[in-house]
Amino acid sequence: MSLSDLKRAVWQANRVIVDAGLVVLTWGNASGVDRGAGVLVIKPSGVAYDDLSPDDMVAVDLETGDHEGPLRPSSDTPTHLHLVREFPQIGGVVHTHSAKAVAWAQAEREIPCFGTTHADHFHGPVPVTRRLTGVEIRDAYEHRTGVVIAERVRQGGPDALKVPAALVAGHGPFAWGATVEKAVDNAVALEAVAAMALDTLALRADCGPLDRTLHDKHFLRKHGPGAYYGQDADG
Amino acid sequence: MSLSDLKRAVWQANRVIVDAGLVVLTWGNASGVDRGAGVLVIKPSGVAYDDLSPDDMVAVDLETGDHEGPLRPSSDTPTHLHLVREFPQIGGVVHTHSAKAVAWAQAEREIPCFGTTHADHFHGPVPVTRRLTGVEIRDAYEHRTGVVIAERVRQGGPDALKVPAALVAGHGPFAWGATVEKAVDNAVALEAVAAMALDTLALRADCGPLDRTLHDKHFLRKHGPGAYYGQDADG
Amino acid sequence: MSLSDLKRAVWQANRVIVDAGLVVLTWGNASGVDRGAGVLVIKPSGVAYDDLSPDDMVAVDLETGDHEGPLRPSSDTPTHLHLVREFPQIGGVVHTHSAKAVAWAQAEREIPCFGTTHADHFHGPVPVTRRLTGVEIRDAYEHRTGVVIAERVRQGGPDALKVPAALVAGHGPFAWGATVEKAVDNAVALEAVAAMALDTLALRADCGPLDRTLHDKHFLRKHGPGAYYGQDADG
Amino acid sequence: MSLSDLKRAVWQANRVIVDAGLVVLTWGNASGVDRGAGVLVIKPSGVAYDDLSPDDMVAVDLETGDHEGPLRPSSDTPTHLHLVREFPQIGGVVHTHSAKAVAWAQAEREIPCFGTTHADHFHGPVPVTRRLTGVEIRDAYEHRTGVVIAERVRQGGPDALKVPAALVAGHGPFAWGATVEKAVDNAVALEAVAAMALDTLALRADCGPLDRTLHDKHFLRKHGPGAYYGQDADG
Numbered sequence: 001m002s003l004s005d006l007k008r009a010v011w012q013a014n015r016v017i018v019d020a021g022l023v024v025l026t027w028g029n030a031s032g033v034d035r036g037a038g039v040l041v042i043k044p045s046g047v048a049y050d051d052l053s054p055d056d057m058v059a060v061d062l063e064t065g066d067h068e069g070p071l072r073p074s075s076d077t078p079t080h081l082h083l084v085r086e087f088p089q090i091g092g093v094v095h096t097h098s099a100k101a102v103a104w105a106q107a108e109r110e111i112p113c114f115g116t117t118h119a120d121h122f123h124g125p126v127p128v129t130r131r132l133t134g135v136e137i138r139d140a141y142e143h144r145t146g147v148v149i150a151e152r153v154r155q156g157g158p159d160a161l162k163v164p165a166a167l168v169a170g171h172g173p174f175a176w177g178a179t180v181e182k183a184v185d186n187a188v189a190l191e192a193v194a195a196m197a198l199d200t201l202a203l204r205a206d207c208g209p210l211d212r213t214l215h216d217k218h219f220l221r222k223h224g225p226g227a228y229y230g231q232d233a234d235g
Numbered sequence: 236m237s238l239s240d241l242k243r244a245v246w247q248a249n250r251v252i253v254d255a256g257l258v259v260l261t262w263g264n265a266s267g268v269d270r271g272a273g274v275l276v277i278k279p280s281g282v283a284y285d286d287l288s289p290d291d292m293v294a295v296d297l298e299t300g301d302h303e304g305p306l307r308p309s310s311d312t313p314t315h316l317h318l319v320r321e322f323p324q325i326g327g328v329v330h331t332h333s334a335k336a337v338a339w340a341q342a343e344r345e346i347p348c349f350g351t352t353h354a355d356h357f358h359g360p361v362p363v364t365r366r367l368t369g370v371e372i373r374d375a376y377e378h379r380t381g382v383v384i385a386e387r388v389r390q391g392g393p394d395a396l397k398v399p400a401a402l403v404a405g406h407g408p409f410a411w412g413a414t415v416e417k418a419v420d421n422a423v424a425l426e427a428v429a430a431m432a433l434d435t436l437a438l439r440a441d442c443g444p445l446d447r448t449l450h451d452k453h454f455l456r457k458h459g460p461g462a463y464y465g466q467d468a469d470g
Numbered sequence: 471m472s473l474s475d476l477k478r479a480v481w482q483a484n485r486v487i488v489d490a491g492l493v494v495l496t497w498g499n500a501s502g503v504d505r506g507a508g509v510l511v512i513k514p515s516g517v518a519y520d521d522l523s524p525d526d527m528v529a530v531d532l533e534t535g536d537h538e539g540p541l542r543p544s545s546d547t548p549t550h551l552h553l554v555r556e557f558p559q560i561g562g563v564v565h566t567h568s569a570k571a572v573a574w575a576q577a578e579r580e581i582p583c584f585g586t587t588h589a590d591h592f593h594g595p596v597p598v599t600r601r602l603t604g605v606e607i608r609d610a611y612e613h614r615t616g617v618v619i620a621e622r623v624r625q626g627g628p629d630a631l632k633v634p635a636a637l638v639a640g641h642g643p644f645a646w647g648a649t650v651e652k653a654v655d656n657a658v659a660l661e662a663v664a665a666m667a668l669d670t671l672a673l674r675a676d677c678g679p680l681d682r683t684l685h686d687k688h689f690l691r692k693h694g695p696g697a698y699y700g701q702d703a704d705g
Numbered sequence: 706m707s708l709s710d711l712k713r714a715v716w717q718a719n720r721v722i723v724d725a726g727l728v729v730l731t732w733g734n735a736s737g738v739d740r741g742a743g744v745l746v747i748k749p750s751g752v753a754y755d756d757l758s759p760d761d762m763v764a765v766d767l768e769t770g771d772h773e774g775p776l777r778p779s780s781d782t783p784t785h786l787h788l789v790r791e792f793p794q795i796g797g798v799v800h801t802h803s804a805k806a807v808a809w810a811q812a813e814r815e816i817p818c819f820g821t822t823h824a825d826h827f828h829g830p831v832p833v834t835r836r837l838t839g840v841e842i843r844d845a846y847e848h849r850t851g852v853v854i855a856e857r858v859r860q861g862g863p864d865a866l867k868v869p870a871a872l873v874a875g876h877g878p879f880a881w882g883a884t885v886e887k888a889v890d891n892a893v894a895l896e897a898v899a900a901m902a903l904d905t906l907a908l909r910a911d912c913g914p915l916d917r918t919l920h921d922k923h924f925l926r927k928h929g930p931g932a933y934y935g936q937d938a939d940g
Contacts, residue, residue, distance in 0.1 A: 120262075192332075204344065207341065209368075230281065
């Protein structure tokens with residue numbers, strides 16, 4: 001994929017998260033990676049969505065973090081960079097302050113898997129990070145945010161696509177995927193699942209998690225070698 | 236109705252459930268039946284709604300389940316097929332992951348009839364299926380989903396249009412009707428009723444069901460030989 | 471106002487309640503009255519909103535209830551007629567199944583006045599009717615619905631515009647006003663107030679009503695001889 | 706900025722709060738100030754948003770409160786005037802009855818800072834005013850509303866932009882900013898934060914406030930001399 005195509009894909013992703021209702025004001029950013037070219041492309045910082053064109057997307061060097069061009073990249077860039085560096089499966093990252101996912105993050109509760117909607121996207125509960133320490137907040141805060149996410153993801157195993165999202169305690173959701181488009185899908189699914197889980201608890205405060213067999217069934221019919229959902233599946 | 240007309244009706248139904256806010260990403264599918272032609276028409280699997288045209292709708296043989304054409308039918312097709320085969324009154328089926336109905340399905344609570352909005356469409360509570368067993372999940376899962384729905388519907392009597400919807404435990408809603416248009420109406424009504432019932436319980440945790448006489452009155456003024464609602468009614 | 475102008479105003483009102491999100495499917499109807507001409511104009515029964523033109527609005531004789539033209543009036547017409555006959559101040563009636571107001575009606579709780587949003591439109595709590603008896607449901611149900619509303623309104627005094635709305639137990643909201651436009655405003659305000667009151671109780675379960683002096687202040691700055699809100703006010 | 710430009714900015718602000726879903730019917734108004742010209746520009750009272758043009762915005766003398774032109778200014782003008790007179794940092798004020806913020810105002814609970822979404826805009830909880838006395842309600846009510854807001858804001862210190870919003874008890878939110886555009890942003894942020902905080906309490910009734918170090922970090926990376934968020938930041 002050319003840099004120009006990646007910028008268009010990232011620009012498009014930043015529009016979709018707005019259209020899907022995940023973003024208020026400028027509280028959201030999506031990035032995509034080209035590992036061959038060693039570049040991460042991300043939204044510029046604090047610019048209104050309506051004013052953005054694909055060319056405004058900022059290319060950041062994957063190794064050095066330096067960026068080209070006149071616009072400064074999103075202030076959350078160090079978080080995106082850390083996730084992409086730590087997990088080779090990740091091709092795109094999305095951060096929003098979508099309302100229901102933020103509520104779970106603020107309450108510091110992981111989102112249990114209560115149903116197949118969750119299971120279709122996340123092969124386990126959506127975890128919450130630990131809080132950052134005072135030192136971590138004061139020094140390289142956005143980088144440290146990536147560190148606590150990565151730390152929490154690794155507790156679930158080496159494959160970051162198994163549960164492609166996490167809630168940063170007291171902050172909000174990050175989602176990712178093999179491409180920036182899949183990262184957007186996971187961010188959308190996360191917000192839907194967060195809303196459904198809230199209402200589920202209102203109806204049954206002690207609701208248990210979905211049966212493990214059914215959880216596996218739904219995740220695996222969409223992901224992995226035996227997948228049979230969609231037009232590209234092998235099954 | 237020609238196959239081409241049925242495809243257009245099913246395509247339209249798949250658009251209406253999106254416009255009505257019942258569908259996130261590609262989580263929804265509607266089908267319609269032509270019993271004379273022995274065919275069920277349904278949305279293809281995992282294709283974005285914006286990219287669909289009426290011609291993309293997939294015709295499936297009602298008896299064999301085989302499909303024509305290049306696109307694979309929705310992975311939920313065996314569920315639709317089973318409902319249509321079991322209940323001769325059904326002319327269309329709609330499956331979504333609409334948020335409030337999913338919450339009831341995840342909490343495994345049937346939706347009581349708390350008011351006339353419910354009574355206008357459902358002549359009793361909207362039931363929840365039992366959970367599928369491990370064996371049912373592993374073998375022919377989507378077919379088995381249809382089986383547990385049919386099993387639950389039959390407990391309410393032979394007429395599947397009396398309460399034209401059910402919640403699959405830990406999964407979400409299926410709705411149906413004499414036509415695909417009526418199935419869509421019932422899916423829309425179900426989501427509205429699920430939301431209202433949640434808020435009703437927040438206001439009165441021990442709320443009892445609607446008076447039976449009033450429930451009958453509302454259902455029967457819209458359905459059956461004495462109906463007097465709408466322009467085609469006899470009453 | 472000519473009959474043609476009244477039909478246009480009623481058609482417009484029926485569109486506004488849809489655009490304001492108060493109506494799902496065809497669950498809503500608005501009517502307007504011309505007392506000089508002895509006519510009530512109302513939406514036809516069970517027709518999709520998109521298919522309606524001003525000419526489709528049905529004129530009903532205020533005294534006899536007979537209607538002209540090919541389309542049957544809304545099945546709720548007897549309720550509208552009764553309210554209009556009982557209260558000379560009423561020039562328009564709106565009935566919807568708006569979600570939050572329905573929840574209060576289903577829980578059979580009146581909506582307390584918790585704030586100035588409520589006070590601006592309703593000079594007291596929005597009341598709930600008693601339940602209809604079996605006899606009332608079986609015989610002239612829609613007329614009897616008007617009777618129980620009128621009965622409840624009269625308990626608050628002779629002026630139906632003091633609190634221009636009521637919740638029918640187990641059913642939903644009716645709102646009214648001096649014109650059909652004001653009836654629509656009151657229906658919109660009612661749904662907003664119902665939603666706010668639900669959330670207020672979630673934050674303070676024992677919340678008391680707004681201070682009476684403030685309630686009076688807000689209602690009276692908009693209504694009556696001392697009003698000073700808007701461009702037409704005298705104050 | 707010319708008077709004509711200010712009127713356009715204020716008109717635009719009044720449209721944005723509608724498009725952002727903060728305004729039902731005509732329940733909202735935004736104003737902007739030109740201190741050099743000694744003028745506050747505000748929406749006229751009770752006019753439908755669709756009918757407004759920039760020229761309809763009403764210029765009010767900052768000192769005398771007199772207005773020019775045929776349209777009467779918003780009935781809430783004395784509240785805006787008082788805030789602008791009391792706090793030299795304020796360049797714009799927004800008042801709405803946005804649903805979730807109103808719920809907190811009606812419950813008379815301040816909105817705690819549960820997360821970084823809140824911290825990005827408000828450097829502390831969003832406070833609630835005391836109730837107005839009977840005398841204050843009867844005499845110069847709208848002016849007195851400004852007085853109780855200013856009184857509450859001063860309890861937090863002299864800088865009104867530290868926490869640029871307050872909830873008037875039993876009424877609803879006022880927000881402000883250095884410009885009318887920033888006031889709108891703060892009104893939008895306030896409603897989002899009010900919704901998230903409600904859901905946070907549903908998930909954790911005893912949720913504590915965000916860590917102070919993190920709160921400071923987020924507020925200060927957007928505001929003040931060390932800010933590094935957005936394209937104009939120094940950091």
